[in-house]
Amino acid sequence: MNKLAFSRELRLLTPEHFNSVFQQPHRAGSPHLTILARNNTLDRPRLGQAVPKKQIKLAVDRNRFKRLVRESFRLRQHALPAKDFVVIAKKSANELSNEELSALLDKLWQRLSRPPRKK
Template sequence: MEKKITFTFSSEERIRKSRDFKYVFESGKSLGGSTMALYFILKESGKPRAGFIASKRFSKRAVDRNRAKRLMREVFRLNKHRLLPCDIVFIAKKGMNGASYREVEEDFLKLASKAGILKD
């Protein structure tokens, strides 16, 4: 029987607590691309979870920070079925300001492949 792929983004798939962010930052590994940085840590089982950060250092304008988080959320939502169980923290970089969805997705897939968190 085939496993049905869902493209929702439920609350179980989000990293919200500061202790979870701290755990990924301290225990995980990091990689940087042109539009984002990723901190990640593999898990034994479960679903991939993600947290998103776009600080004032990225942009002083809230509209730019919100767009960056929306882009990163959408990239995760549409590609989570390709990921191994892991916790990922996305951090927006200045290169994301004005970037298209396609550029952000290509950057994420390149980083995820380098990190070894993509399924074969």
């Protein structure tokens, strides 16, 4: 089996999965996107995406954003902790090139891989 696949087990599929992440998330963000994370009881990370039409108007642009996020997650999945992640797009995300978006995602994945700071 392909170790870098993005199978169904690696996705947040139901509203309950998303809502659990929205309850008390760890956040990492930039002016272009926000990633919410919450520990899960599984032995693998999972990904969900929220890319509203209000933020990114054209379907081709929303799909490009989602495709790049999926690819970034797929390549990093083995380095990520067992958490559920939700990536939320902001308006300015559409202004980033593919390379800039990939670099930004890598930086945010690294930030969320570290243990959260105590308050």
